[in-house]
Amino acid sequence: MIPEIDVQLAAVAKALADNVLPAVDPANPMAVEQLHLALATLGIVRQRLPDLHAYLRRDLTEAIALAATIGVDAGSAAAVLGSPESSPQRIEAEVRAVKEAITARIEAARGTADEAAVAAAVLNAADPAILRWRAWALPMGFEPDPAALPALDDLLQGKTTT
């Protein structure tokens, strides 16, 4: 594939940094701030794009597992996960569909004998997904103690939870 997407993104970032940034009016602070954020965003997209498929597959794997735990039919999700032809967009759409079904189950369980078990399963399942999101967003600089987070590679393989 020529040009590779990474090369295109790198070329855009270089053009912005080398030629556009010096030409931006320093008296326009919004323009300066947004150009720096645009460059930082491009850098993170380049860094994370190779892992996007693995991230979404892990999302779907865990959504299917939670659905099974609380008695939700995940429909075609397992088939989509199992197919090598499933695109990232297809996997993401399936994640959304399973999560919609899960939240409907949570609402239906309110005030019933199932409520506590459903809540415990949701809280338990949220942990690895949250860690994965935090590790994914680590380069954005919000984490107060980055070293405390497990490695993204381990989280993508479902190896690590707190």
Place this chain on the structure above:
Amino acid sequence: MAATTFDPRQTPDAAFIAGLRARFPVEPEIDRVLTRKMERRGGARHRPVTLEELAGCLERLLAAKLDRPFVVTETRWMTGGSSKLQVAFALDWHGVDGTAPRHVTPMVLRMSPAESIVETSRRREFEMIRALAGLIPVPEVYWEDEDAEVFPYPALVFALVPGVAKPTSDTSQQVTGLGINYGPALRPVVTAGFMDGLARLHTADAAALALPSFELPRAGSNAGILRQVAMWRRIWEEDRGEDEPLMQLAAGWLEDNAPALDHASIIHGDCRSGNFLIDEADGRITAWLDWELAVIGDRHQDLTWATSLAYAHMAEDGKTLLVNGMLPLAEFYAAYERATGLTIDQARIRYFRVYNAWVAAIVCIATAYRAAKGGKSHQDVVLTWLNGIGGMLLAQLRHALIEARAENGR
């Protein structure tokens, strides 16, 4: 279950909008603003506006409001925050009623983008600031254009108050200026001013103030907080991308455990360091800002927001955590009780920790995402950057929910 990439929230039809309005009843003025947002969702992106265009709008507004000659000068963009566009300018005029000698007043024009990270009413903001004049330091507020009759989008004009949001000695760099360190010299004065302001705010008789666009919740009932939960549930359902089971779990818990109000207070809604200005020379608070999320409600909402870890930092000893850049948590609570004469109820603290974490997640995960997806703000790149804090906010929500459920037994 059929997976689909269709997104009903990006181009909502009338039935979708009506369905959410019926499911989640909110205060009338909030309903009007949220409905307008949804009705315009499928329309144009945010249109960039120039300083010259806004200056022209100002001229038209002032010509309609003032009888005596005036001149607008020194228009310039202001930065900071992730929510609204702000332009500073100087108005050479004879005052609102035209009776004052000619003088110059520094002012701020605050205007919404097409959609904001928090979709709020400039009219409510105007009413609240005006009502608080004389109670706590706030800018003098002059005019609102909530219906965008003059400006491209809803707008507000108020006085530019001298002061800084954070001292120049604090060199921390964050997008929205979180976790401000006032330093050991200014800290006691800023803390005393903050507690005094919060006490005046939380003990004021809200019923006696002119706030026609606000509902006044009744003490002894939990209807007010349920109304707020309904508002944020509606916003989540209007704006979210993918659903999030933890958010649904929290929403249900907040409804099922909503505490009765014991005292109706004016709640700032984003009560924290960074949302007031100080005189850097003496630490005095010169103005409380950013009233767009103000409600009449439970003081524990502001208390838990101000004491969030997001606005804390370590003291100079490297081991004492100062909440809101001010005091250790227990001392903060004690200072508040002394200043207000109101008690702090730990059960309500736990409730509002869940509530605030949930609200922050809605803002950063749902609304910031949706506004950026539609190209609806003047700084979409800032909004997508803020999406990155979503994991941390969900971690905070999960922790608060586990703690509160353990204490409540459910």
